[in-house]
Amino acid sequence: MLVLEKNAMTEEIELLVHKYGKLRSSLLPILQDIQRKHNSIPDFAQQEVARLLDIHPVEVFSVISFYSFLNTEPKGKNIVRLCQTITCDMAGKTGVAKALERELGIKFGETTKDNKFTLEYVNCLGMCDQGPALLVNERVYPKVTPERAVQIIGEVK
Amino acid sequence: MEKKERKGAVLFSAYKRGDGIKKVLAKSREDVLLDIRESKLKGRGGAGFPTATKWMMVAAANSETKYIICNADEGEPGTFKDRVLLLEYPELVFDGMVIAAYIIGAKNGIVYLRGEYEYLKKSLEDYLESMRKDNLLGQNILSKKGFDFDITIRMGSGAYVCGEETALIESLEGSRGEARNRPPFPVTTGYMGHPTTVNNVETLASIPHIVSKGGEWFKKNGTDKSTGSKLFSVSGDCRKPGVYELPWGTKISDLLKIVEAEDSKAVQVGGASGFCIPKSQFNRTLAYEDAATGGSIIIFNESRNMLHILKNFMEFFVEESCGQCTPCRIGNVKLLEGIRMIEKGEYTFNYMNQLKDLGRTMQVASKCGLGQSSPNSFISILENFKDEIFNGNGGNNGK
Numbered sequence: 001m002l003v004l005e006k007n008a009m010t011e012e013i014e015l016l017v018h019k020y021g022k023l024r025s026s027l028l029p030i031l032q033d034i035q036r037k038h039n040s041i042p043d044f045a046q047q048e049v050a051r052l053l054d055i056h057p058v059e060v061f062s063v064i065s066f067y068s069f070l071n072t073e074p075k076g077k078n079i080v081r082l083c084q085t086i087t088c089d090m091a092g093k094t095g096v097a098k099a100l101e102r103e104l105g106i107k108f109g110e111t112t113k114d115n116k117f118t119l120e121y122v123n124c125l126g127m128c129d130q131g132p133a134l135l136v137n138e139r140v141y142p143k144v145t146p147e148r149a150v151q152i153i154g155e156v157k
Numbered sequence: 158m159e160k161k162e163r164k165g166a167v168l169f170s171a172y173k174r175g176d177g178i179k180k181v182l183a184k185s186r187e188d189v190l191l192d193i194r195e196s197k198l199k200g201r202g203g204a205g206f207p208t209a210t211k212w213m214m215v216a217a218a219n220s221e222t223k224y225i226i227c228n229a230d231e232g233e234p235g236t237f238k239d240r241v242l243l244l245e246y247p248e249l250v251f252d253g254m255v256i257a258a259y260i261i262g263a264k265n266g267i268v269y270l271r272g273e274y275e276y277l278k279k280s281l282e283d284y285l286e287s288m289r290k291d292n293l294l295g296q297n298i299l300s301k302k303g304f305d306f307d308i309t310i311r312m313g314s315g316a317y318v319c320g321e322e323t324a325l326i327e328s329l330e331g332s333r334g335e336a337r338n339r340p341p342f343p344v345t346t347g348y349m350g351h352p353t354t355v356n357n358v359e360t361l362a363s364i365p366h367i368v369s370k371g372g373e374w375f376k377k378n379g380t381d382k383s384t385g386s387k388l389f390s391v392s393g394d395c396r397k398p399g400v401y402e403l404p405w406g407t408k409i410s411d412l413l414k415i416v417e418a419e420d421s422k423a424v425q426v427g428g429a430s431g432f433c434i435p436k437s438q439f440n441r442t443l444a445y446e447d448a449a450t451g452g453s454i455i456i457f458n459e460s461r462n463m464l465h466i467l468k469n470f471m472e473f474f475v476e477e478s479c480g481q482c483t484p485c486r487i488g489n490v491k492l493l494e495g496i497r498m499i500e501k502g503e504y505t506f507n508y509m510n511q512l513k514d515l516g517r518t519m520q521v522a523s524k525c526g527l528g529q530s531s532p533n534s535f536i537s538i539l540e541n542f543k544d545e546i547f548n549g550n551g552g553n554n555g556k
Contacts, residue, residue: 023331024330024331024332025329025330025331025349026331027331027332028311028312028314028328028329028331029311029312031314032272032312032314035314062333063331063332063333066316066333066334066335066479067272067313067314067315067316067334068314068315068316069272069314069315070314084469084472085234085235085429085469085473086234086235086393086425086429086455086466086469086470087234087235087392087393087455089469090393090394090457090461122273122315123232123234123315123317123473123476123477124232124233124234124235124236124273124317124473125273126231126232126236126237126239126240126271126273126274127237128234128235128236128237128390128392128393128398128455129237129390129391129392129398129399129400130398131392135273138275138276139276140273140276
């Protein structure tokens with residue numbers, strides 16, 4: 001990380017700590033905001049959060065590693081999550097999964113070379129009556145067909 | 158997503174925002190609690206703890222600071238009723254929280270919304286803002302002196318186990334969502350060590366109806382031990398999936414008719430952590446005393462491979478176990494391995510029986526509800542469908 005980037009990151013985290021309060025209970029909202037903006041929480045950000053909240057960096061890492069929507073390694077700009085739970089599975093998840101893999105040229109758990117897309121499975125999205133469900137960033141798409149899935153990722157490019 | 162007109166006896170009956178709060182503010186806390194006790198309302202998340210008892214304990218706790226938490230971390234596979242309530246009936250959920258706050262004497266309310274539902278957050282925050290404008294939240298609510306209460310929304314980050322109330326509190330406090338030892342219970346030592354009541358979205362949504370129409374009215378639906386009605390999230394092999402409000406005590410076979418399910422082989426009641434009920438038991442009723450459920454109903458027709466379904470459930474639990482206690486962390490992996498052995502045809506009945514025993518051990522030895530209930534589907538599916546699973550064909554049943 002460049003010094004300039006580091007300074008910008010520190011400033012950003014200071015603002016977040018100010019917004020949510022210097023409390024341990026602010027940890028998750030702060031991490032969620034960093035994650036939303038940068039698609040990951042890099043080492044330096046973890047250290048800064050720890051310093052500003054006065055807790056050990058290991059605590060911060062331990063929390064990040066627990067939650068599936070937080071990650072330390074960079075991911076793609078858009079995160080495409082396909083529901084793998086039973087009703088979406090019965091409604092045709094596998095076909096959608098294969099279409100996405102073919103179209104993006106990556107497997108689930110991987111990121112495209114241009115860093116535009118990360119493909120992941122997710123557990124129940126609560127759209128069981130309208131499966132298969134696809135979550136692209138924060139937006140949910142119900143009743144996705146293989147063709148429609150490819151069209152959706154075309155739209156967010 | 159547009160608002161649909163829904164019909165139901167209790168939750169989906171008519172209600173105007175603020176009516177319940179007005180009614181309650183004219184009465185004493187004790188009278189309101191008695192009304193709720195009269196209704197015999199039980200927690201709608203699945204555990205079925207009497208709501209009035211929980212609130213009585215928090216109300217009786219001696220503390221300046223108390224919290225009311227709305228558990229909107231619905232992660233059980235096959236459940237989506239809370240999404241419908243929050244999207245289409247926020248007035249019920251939030252009025253319920255305000256009424257709870259009045260009863261227990263809380264100044265702060267928190268909605269713990271699962272990360273997957275982030276798209277609901279904006280509309281919920283706008284709704285809270287409009288409540289503040291109408292003095293249904295904030296200082297001296299509806300001019301009742303000294304009744305101050307406000308609600309904040311906090312997001313989860315994709316962890317199923319955070320639906321367990323103590324794990325949820327850990328998560329709110331900025332830690333890993335690992336369940337706590339109980340006792341102490343949250344009613345005495347909850348969020349930040351203060352007395353806290355954690356209630357399911359649907360439980361809170363029932364409250365405004367009960368206080369404005371009375372406990373007797375509420376009891377008109379349902380059975381003696383399971384009063385009122387329940388939202389069922391129906392999915393799987395049927396023509397009309399969706400959320401249905403039906404009285405407790407509805408027979409499974411009647412529900413299947415309503416949702417137009419044909420050719421059904423089995424119904425998973427209570428999601429992945431629930432039980433799989435075969436065709437021969439479709440005359441059982443949905444109620445706390447028979448087939449208890451938090452509302453998830455997944456229907457499987459004759460073409461489905463039960464071993465494949467079970468494998469999907471166990472993969473889910475292996476992923477979502479928090480890893481804190483050994484029975485759950487190791488047990489779920491062992492059960493999943495057992496299913497892979499059956500798939501390959503490399504199993505012995507002796508070992509399968511040992512695995513069922515392991516499951517029963519997990520049910521008593523796990524620390525929280527996740528590990529205590531994850532073997533349910535393993536045991537119920539292997540026992541109820543042994544003919545087709547152990548046919549030497551990897552559970553494929555020739556299909």
